[in-house]
Amino acid sequence: MRRTAYPLLLLATVAVAAVALRYGLDPGLTTFGFQFGVISYLLILERVIPYDRAWHPGRREWGWYGVYFLLTVLGASAAQLLVAALVAVMSPAEPTLPLAAEIPLALLVGSLASYLVHRWCHTNPWLWRLHGVHHVPEKVNVANNGVNHVLDILLSQGGVQLSLSMLGFSRESVFVIGLFAVTQGYFTHANIDVRIGRLNYVFAGPEQHRLHHSTDLSEAGHFGSDLTVWDRVFRSYTWYPGRKPLAVGLHDPASFPSTEAVFASHLQAWRSPTS
Numbered sequence: 001m002r003r004t005a006y007p008l009l010l011l012a013t014v015a016v017a018a019v020a021l022r023y024g025l026d027p028g029l030t031t032f033g034f035q036f037g038v039i040s041y042l043l044i045l046e047r048v049i050p051y052d053r054a055w056h057p058g059r060r061e062w063g064w065y066g067v068y069f070l071l072t073v074l075g076a077s078a079a080q081l082l083v084a085a086l087v088a089v090m091s092p093a094e095p096t097l098p099l100a101a102e103i104p105l106a107l108l109v110g111s112l113a114s115y116l117v118h119r120w121c122h123t124n125p126w127l128w129r130l131h132g133v134h135h136v137p138e139k140v141n142v143a144n145n146g147v148n149h150v151l152d153i154l155l156s157q158g159g160v161q162l163s164l165s166m167l168g169f170s171r172e173s174v175f176v177i178g179l180f181a182v183t184q185g186y187f188t189h190a191n192i193d194v195r196i197g198r199l200n201y202v203f204a205g206p207e208q209h210r211l212h213h214s215t216d217l218s219e220a221g222h223f224g225s226d227l228t229v230w231d232r233v234f235r236s237y238t239w240y241p242g243r244k245p246l247a248v249g250l251h252d253p254a255s256f257p258s259t260e261a262v263f264a265s266h267l268q269a270w271r272s273p274t275s
Helices: 005-023 027-048 059-090 099-123 125-135 150-166 171-188 197-201 206-212 229-233 262-270
Strands: none
Touching: 005 027, 005 171, 027 171, 059 150, 059 262, 099 125, 099 150, 099 171, 099 229, 125 150, 125 262, 150 171, 171 206
Protein backbone atom coordinates (compact mmCIF):
# COMPACT_ATOMS: atom_id res chain seq x y z
CA MET A 1 0.00 0.00 0.00
CA ARG A 2 2.86 2.37 0.78
CA ARG A 3 4.17 1.85 -2.75
CA THR A 4 0.88 1.74 -4.67
CA ALA A 5 -1.08 4.55 -2.99
CA TYR A 6 0.44 7.30 -5.13
CA PRO A 7 0.41 5.51 -8.53
CA LEU A 8 -3.27 4.73 -7.97
CA LEU A 9 -3.95 8.39 -7.22
CA LEU A 10 -2.17 9.45 -10.42
CA LEU A 11 -4.14 6.90 -12.43
CA ALA A 12 -7.39 8.23 -10.95
CA THR A 13 -6.39 11.78 -11.94
CA VAL A 14 -5.70 10.72 -15.53
CA ALA A 15 -8.95 8.75 -15.68
CA VAL A 16 -11.09 11.63 -14.40
CA ALA A 17 -9.41 14.06 -16.81
CA ALA A 18 -9.94 11.71 -19.76
CA VAL A 19 -13.61 11.10 -18.94
CA ALA A 20 -14.30 14.80 -18.40
CA LEU A 21 -12.70 15.75 -21.72
CA ARG A 22 -14.34 12.88 -23.59
CA TYR A 23 -17.87 13.68 -22.41
CA GLY A 24 -17.56 17.45 -22.04
CA LEU A 25 -18.22 17.52 -18.29
CA ASP A 26 -18.38 20.86 -16.52
CA PRO A 27 -14.78 21.69 -15.44
CA GLY A 28 -15.78 23.44 -12.20
CA LEU A 29 -18.12 20.72 -10.97
CA THR A 30 -15.70 17.98 -12.02
CA THR A 31 -12.83 19.62 -10.15
CA PHE A 32 -14.98 20.15 -7.06
CA GLY A 33 -16.14 16.53 -6.98
CA PHE A 34 -12.64 15.23 -7.69
CA GLN A 35 -11.25 17.31 -4.82
CA PHE A 36 -13.56 15.63 -2.32
CA GLY A 37 -12.67 12.23 -3.73
CA VAL A 38 -8.95 12.92 -3.28
CA ILE A 39 -9.47 14.23 0.26
CA SER A 40 -11.54 11.18 1.24
CA TYR A 41 -8.96 8.77 -0.18
CA LEU A 42 -6.08 10.45 1.64
CA LEU A 43 -7.96 10.74 4.94
CA ILE A 44 -8.46 6.97 4.85
CA LEU A 45 -4.77 6.43 4.13
CA GLU A 46 -3.83 8.72 7.03
CA ARG A 47 -5.55 6.25 9.34
CA VAL A 48 -4.26 3.11 7.66
CA ILE A 49 -0.62 4.09 7.01
CA PRO A 50 0.07 7.24 9.07
CA TYR A 51 3.49 8.87 9.06
CA ASP A 52 3.08 10.26 12.59
CA ARG A 53 0.01 9.43 14.67
CA ALA A 54 0.63 12.54 16.78
CA TRP A 55 -0.12 14.58 13.65
CA HIS A 56 -3.74 13.43 13.50
CA PRO A 57 -6.06 16.41 14.10
CA GLY A 58 -7.85 16.60 17.45
CA ARG A 59 -11.56 17.38 17.74
CA ARG A 60 -11.00 21.11 18.25
CA GLU A 61 -8.52 21.23 15.39
CA TRP A 62 -11.10 19.75 13.04
CA GLY A 63 -13.33 22.70 13.90
CA TRP A 64 -10.66 25.30 13.13
CA TYR A 65 -9.57 23.49 9.99
CA GLY A 66 -13.18 23.33 8.83
CA VAL A 67 -13.52 27.12 9.04
CA TYR A 68 -10.27 27.59 7.12
CA PHE A 69 -11.37 25.03 4.55
CA LEU A 70 -14.57 26.95 3.87
CA LEU A 71 -12.59 30.17 3.49
CA THR A 72 -10.15 28.39 1.20
CA VAL A 73 -13.01 27.07 -0.92
CA LEU A 74 -14.42 30.60 -1.16
CA GLY A 75 -11.02 31.97 -2.16
CA ALA A 76 -10.46 29.18 -4.68
CA SER A 77 -13.96 29.66 -6.10
CA ALA A 78 -13.39 33.39 -6.49
CA ALA A 79 -10.08 32.70 -8.23
CA GLN A 80 -11.75 30.08 -10.43
CA LEU A 81 -14.54 32.46 -11.48
CA LEU A 82 -12.03 35.18 -12.33
CA VAL A 83 -9.79 32.78 -14.18
CA ALA A 84 -12.70 31.15 -16.02
CA ALA A 85 -13.86 34.54 -17.26
CA LEU A 86 -10.38 35.44 -18.49
CA VAL A 87 -9.73 31.96 -19.89
CA ALA A 88 -12.87 32.30 -22.00
CA VAL A 89 -11.37 35.45 -23.53
CA MET A 90 -7.67 34.61 -23.70
CA SER A 91 -7.46 30.85 -24.19
CA PRO A 92 -8.15 29.49 -27.68
CA ALA A 93 -11.40 27.57 -28.08
CA GLU A 94 -9.46 24.72 -29.69
CA PRO A 95 -5.99 23.50 -28.70
CA THR A 96 -3.24 24.83 -30.98
CA LEU A 97 -1.27 21.64 -30.34
CA PRO A 98 -2.47 18.08 -29.87
CA LEU A 99 -3.49 17.69 -26.21
CA ALA A 100 -0.93 14.89 -25.82
CA ALA A 101 1.78 17.49 -26.51
CA GLU A 102 0.12 20.56 -24.99
CA ILE A 103 -0.67 19.09 -21.56
CA PRO A 104 2.95 18.13 -20.67
CA LEU A 105 4.12 21.56 -21.82
CA ALA A 106 1.38 23.25 -19.78
CA LEU A 107 2.40 21.13 -16.79
CA LEU A 108 5.99 22.41 -16.98
CA VAL A 109 4.91 26.04 -17.43
CA GLY A 110 2.26 25.86 -14.72
CA SER A 111 4.70 24.18 -12.37
CA LEU A 112 7.24 26.96 -12.96
CA ALA A 113 4.61 29.64 -12.28
CA SER A 114 3.55 27.84 -9.10
CA TYR A 115 7.16 27.50 -7.96
CA LEU A 116 7.95 31.18 -8.55
CA VAL A 117 4.80 32.44 -6.82
CA HIS A 118 5.37 30.12 -3.86
CA ARG A 119 9.00 31.10 -3.47
CA TRP A 120 8.07 34.78 -3.80
CA CYS A 121 5.58 34.30 -0.96
CA HIS A 122 8.46 33.11 1.22
CA THR A 123 10.86 35.90 0.31
CA ASN A 124 8.60 38.96 0.06
CA PRO A 125 7.87 40.27 3.59
CA TRP A 126 4.26 41.25 2.95
CA LEU A 127 3.36 38.15 0.95
CA TRP A 128 4.91 36.06 3.72
CA ARG A 129 2.43 37.62 6.14
CA LEU A 130 -0.28 36.05 3.99
CA HIS A 131 1.39 32.74 3.22
CA GLY A 132 2.86 32.27 6.69
CA VAL A 133 -0.65 31.51 8.00
CA HIS A 134 -0.30 28.14 6.27
CA HIS A 135 2.92 27.36 8.16
CA VAL A 136 1.60 28.01 11.67
CA PRO A 137 0.38 24.44 12.46
CA GLU A 138 2.94 22.17 14.06
CA LYS A 139 1.57 19.21 12.12
CA VAL A 140 1.31 18.42 8.42
CA ASN A 141 -1.84 16.58 7.37
CA VAL A 142 -4.66 16.63 4.82
CA ALA A 143 -6.99 18.59 7.11
CA ASN A 144 -4.69 21.56 7.63
CA ASN A 145 -3.79 21.79 3.94
CA GLY A 146 -6.74 24.19 3.91
CA VAL A 147 -5.25 26.48 6.57
CA ASN A 148 -4.58 29.45 4.31
CA HIS A 149 -5.14 33.16 4.01
CA VAL A 150 -7.87 33.78 1.44
CA LEU A 151 -5.69 36.22 -0.51
CA ASP A 152 -2.87 33.68 -0.60
CA ILE A 153 -5.21 31.24 -2.36
CA LEU A 154 -6.34 33.90 -4.81
CA LEU A 155 -2.74 34.71 -5.68
CA SER A 156 -1.38 31.17 -5.89
CA GLN A 157 -4.22 29.50 -7.76
CA GLY A 158 -5.20 32.45 -9.91
CA GLY A 159 -1.61 33.23 -10.85
CA VAL A 160 -0.85 29.77 -12.21
CA GLN A 161 -4.01 29.43 -14.29
CA LEU A 162 -3.77 32.99 -15.60
CA SER A 163 -0.17 32.43 -16.68
CA LEU A 164 -1.26 29.39 -18.68
CA SER A 165 -4.14 31.28 -20.28
CA MET A 166 -2.03 34.31 -21.15
CA LEU A 167 0.47 32.04 -22.90
CA GLY A 168 -2.30 30.62 -25.06
CA PHE A 169 -2.84 27.20 -23.55
CA SER A 170 -6.29 25.80 -24.21
CA ARG A 171 -9.13 25.53 -21.71
CA GLU A 172 -8.72 21.76 -21.75
CA SER A 173 -5.08 21.99 -20.71
CA VAL A 174 -5.83 24.54 -17.97
CA PHE A 175 -8.52 22.18 -16.64
CA VAL A 176 -6.24 19.11 -16.63
CA ILE A 177 -3.41 20.98 -14.92
CA GLY A 178 -5.92 22.17 -12.33
CA LEU A 179 -6.89 18.56 -11.57
CA PHE A 180 -3.25 17.59 -11.20
CA ALA A 181 -2.70 20.54 -8.85
CA VAL A 182 -5.55 19.29 -6.65
CA THR A 183 -4.01 15.81 -6.52
CA GLN A 184 -0.55 17.08 -5.68
CA GLY A 185 -1.65 19.77 -3.25
CA TYR A 186 -3.40 17.31 -0.96
CA PHE A 187 -1.03 14.39 -1.54
CA THR A 188 2.10 16.33 -0.59
CA HIS A 189 0.38 17.49 2.60
CA ALA A 190 -0.88 14.05 3.63
CA ASN A 191 0.25 12.50 6.91
CA ILE A 192 0.91 9.16 5.24
CA ASP A 193 3.97 6.93 5.28
CA VAL A 194 4.39 6.40 1.53
CA ARG A 195 7.33 5.14 -0.47
CA ILE A 196 7.45 6.65 -3.96
CA GLY A 197 11.15 5.96 -4.47
CA ARG A 198 12.69 7.48 -7.58
CA LEU A 199 9.43 9.29 -8.34
CA ASN A 200 10.60 11.75 -5.66
CA TYR A 201 12.99 13.13 -8.28
CA VAL A 202 10.11 13.90 -10.66
CA PHE A 203 7.03 14.55 -8.53
CA ALA A 204 6.68 16.39 -5.23
CA GLY A 205 5.56 14.18 -2.35
CA PRO A 206 5.01 14.13 1.41
CA GLU A 207 8.61 13.10 2.08
CA GLN A 208 9.80 16.40 0.60
CA HIS A 209 6.96 18.68 1.63
CA ARG A 210 7.42 17.90 5.33
CA LEU A 211 10.88 19.43 4.96
CA HIS A 212 9.30 22.52 3.41
CA HIS A 213 7.40 22.95 6.69
CA SER A 214 10.52 22.39 8.79
CA THR A 215 11.39 24.88 11.52
CA ASP A 216 15.00 24.56 10.30
CA LEU A 217 15.11 27.02 7.40
CA SER A 218 18.29 25.45 6.01
CA GLU A 219 16.32 22.38 4.95
CA ALA A 220 12.96 24.08 4.26
CA GLY A 221 13.24 24.27 0.47
CA HIS A 222 10.89 22.41 -1.87
CA PHE A 223 8.72 25.23 -3.20
CA GLY A 224 7.37 23.02 -5.97
CA SER A 225 4.06 21.47 -5.02
CA ASP A 226 3.66 19.32 -8.14
CA LEU A 227 6.99 18.70 -9.92
CA THR A 228 10.47 18.74 -8.42
CA VAL A 229 12.26 19.90 -11.58
CA TRP A 230 12.30 23.59 -10.63
CA ASP A 231 13.56 22.89 -7.11
CA ARG A 232 16.45 21.06 -8.71
CA VAL A 233 17.08 23.79 -11.29
CA PHE A 234 17.01 26.57 -8.68
CA ARG A 235 18.81 24.53 -6.00
CA SER A 236 16.08 24.44 -3.40
CA TYR A 237 15.87 20.62 -3.37
CA THR A 238 17.12 19.39 0.00
CA TRP A 239 15.56 15.92 0.36
CA TYR A 240 17.51 12.68 0.26
CA PRO A 241 16.26 9.18 1.16
CA GLY A 242 15.53 8.93 4.87
CA ARG A 243 15.76 12.66 5.61
CA LYS A 244 13.04 13.86 7.99
CA PRO A 245 12.41 17.22 9.71
CA LEU A 246 12.96 17.34 13.46
CA ALA A 247 9.97 19.66 13.85
CA VAL A 248 7.48 21.47 11.62
CA GLY A 249 5.85 24.86 12.01
CA LEU A 250 7.16 28.40 12.12
CA HIS A 251 10.79 29.25 12.76
CA ASP A 252 9.50 32.18 14.86
CA PRO A 253 6.04 31.13 16.18
CA ALA A 254 5.39 34.45 17.95
CA SER A 255 5.28 36.27 14.58
CA PHE A 256 1.80 34.93 13.73
CA PRO A 257 -1.46 34.40 15.62
CA SER A 258 -2.25 30.80 16.51
CA THR A 259 -4.30 28.74 14.07
CA GLU A 260 -7.50 28.94 16.12
CA ALA A 261 -7.42 32.75 15.81
CA VAL A 262 -8.95 32.63 12.34
CA PHE A 263 -9.90 36.29 12.01
CA ALA A 264 -6.70 37.57 13.62
CA SER A 265 -4.76 35.44 11.14
CA HIS A 266 -6.55 37.13 8.26
CA LEU A 267 -6.14 40.63 9.67
CA GLN A 268 -2.53 40.48 10.86
CA ALA A 269 -1.13 41.16 7.37
CA TRP A 270 -2.33 44.75 7.66
CA ARG A 271 -1.00 45.33 11.15
CA SER A 272 2.43 46.73 11.84
CA PRO A 273 4.96 44.06 12.88
CA THR A 274 5.23 45.61 16.35
CA SER A 275 1.47 45.80 17.06
